[in-house]
Amino acid sequence: MASHRRPKQPSRTRVTVLTTAAAAAVALSSQAANAAPSEKPSKDEVKAKVDKLYEEAEQATEKYNGAKEKQEKLQKEISTIQDNVARGQEELNELRDGLGSMASAQYRSGGIDPSLQLFLSADPDNYLDKASTLDQLSGQQVEALKKIQGKQRDLAQQRSEASEKLKDLSATRTELGKKKKEVQGKLSSAQKLLNTLTAKEKAALAAEETRANRTSERQVFSGTGTPASGRAAAAFAAAQSKIGTPYVYGATGPSSFDCSGLTSWAYAQAGVGIPRTSEAQTGAGTRISSMSQLQVGDLVFFFNDLHHVGLYAGNGQVLHAPRTGTVVRYESMSTIGGPFMFGVRV
Numbered sequence: 039m040a041s042h043r044r045p046k047q048p049s050r051t052r053v054t055v056l057t058t059a060a061a062a063a064v065a066l067s068s069q070a071a072n073a074a075p076s077e078k079p080s081k082d083e084v085k086a087k088v089d090k091l092y093e094e095a096e097q098a099t100e101k102y103n104g105a106k107e108k109q110e111k112l113q114k115e116i117s118t119i120q121d122n123v124a125r126g127q128e129e130l131n132e133l134r135d136g137l138g139s140m141a142s143a144q145y146r147s148g149g150i151d152p153s154l155q156l157f158l159s160a161d162p163d164n165y166l167d168k169a170s171t172l173d174q175l176s177g178q179q180v181e182a183l184k185k186i187q188g189k190q191r192d193l194a195q196q197r198s199e200a201s202e203k204l205k206d207l208s209a210t211r212t213e214l215g216k217k218k219k220e221v222q223g224k225l226s227s228a229q230k231l232l233n234t235l236t237a238k239e240k241a242a243l244a245a246e247e248t249r250a251n252r253t254s255e256r257q258v259f260s261g262t263g264t265p266a267s268g269r270a271a272a273a274f275a276a277a278q279s280k281i282g283t284p285y286v287y288g289a290t291g292p293s294s295f296d297c298s299g300l301t302s303w304a305y306a307q308a309g310v311g312i313p314r315t316s317e318a319q320t321g322a323g324t325r326i327s328s329m330s331q332l333q334v335g336d337l338v339f340f341f342n343d344l345h346h347v348g349l350y351a352g353n354g355q356v357l358h359a360p361r362t363g364t365v366v367r368y369e370s371m372s373t374i375g376g377p378f379m380f381g382v383r384v
Contacts, residue, residue: 079231081239088228092361093375095224097345099287099296100315102217105210106288107314112207119200123193130189133182221287225362247364254368258355270335270384272308277301277349277357283366285359290314295359297346300366301337304349310384312337316347319382326381329354329371336383341376350381 079087232240266274277300286294291303298316305312305322312322319337326332332350340346348358351368359366360374371378 078234081235081242084231084235084239085243088231089375091224091228091231092363093341095221095228095287096297096361097341097343098217098220098224100298100317100345102214102221102288103296103298104315104317105214105217109207109210109214112203112210116200116203116207119196119203123196123200126189126193126196130186130193133186133189136182225287228362250369250373251367254355254370257353257370258351258357258368264333264352266333266335269305269308269310270333273301273304273310273384274335274349274351274357276307277304277366280304280366281357281368283359285362285364285366287362295366297348297359300359301347301349305384312384317344319347320344320380321382323382323384326383329378329381332381333383336381338371338381339379340371340374341379344379346374346376 235243280291280295280300280303283291284294285296287296288299289295290299295303298314298319301316301319302312302314313319316339320339322337326336332338334350334352336350338348338350338356340348346358348356348369351357354371355368356371356374357366357368360369
């Protein structure tokens, strides 16, 4: 016969614990729901974080540009050395072949003692001429040996130099890869942040930039900046022709630029060669410490590490390639994001 025992009731303590845990779970979920909206950063907070990432990306970009420039220079130097070594090796082979021919000729005619050759000779005068030639060949051999030794030393030195430059090139390529990865990482993080904004927030940011650009343009065209002259004017005009061209890190034109890519390209159009990177461009001319002494077309540098450069546009404005996501444009020097350090008159 089946048993009909009453099911065991949970203890009062167990009920209390379960009830308390359930209440805590409800409270936590309620708090999380209430806190969720405040966890999403505001449009301005996102913009501040993105601007910081873009600044860091530009710092890495200038290091990337420097490594790329060094790589190209090393490749040219190595190519030149290798060409010189190849030519030197051909010359060395010719010297060795010449020495071998001399040795063979001397062996063929010098196997008999000279006094015996004179005694057996039917034409002593002819032999004396040959003996004189043998002495001359011996002198040529000595000279050839000296040339061979000198050429061997030169080739050994050049090969050693090429080997060192190849090591330097390998290290530079490694650095280039790291900087490229760093730039891409910063840009990727910035894009992820921008993707958290709503369409309305993105439109508001774009409108703010447009208003700022128009204000800067009005300042430039109504300004009283000292006009540029000569090549500075030509460089500035070249840069003006690229307004609206997109910023791309590592680019030197003519369809896209980074900051130092724009300035180096602009001066190249004016027939002036200046270095590729912003830091190197600081030595391209006369340094100007006071903003009031700047002239249109002067190079202007920003941030303590000098990782940003543009062209002075007059009235406190700069013409530059700002950062990823923007285009070549005018901007107030007070809104660059970093302090003005000094200018350079090329």
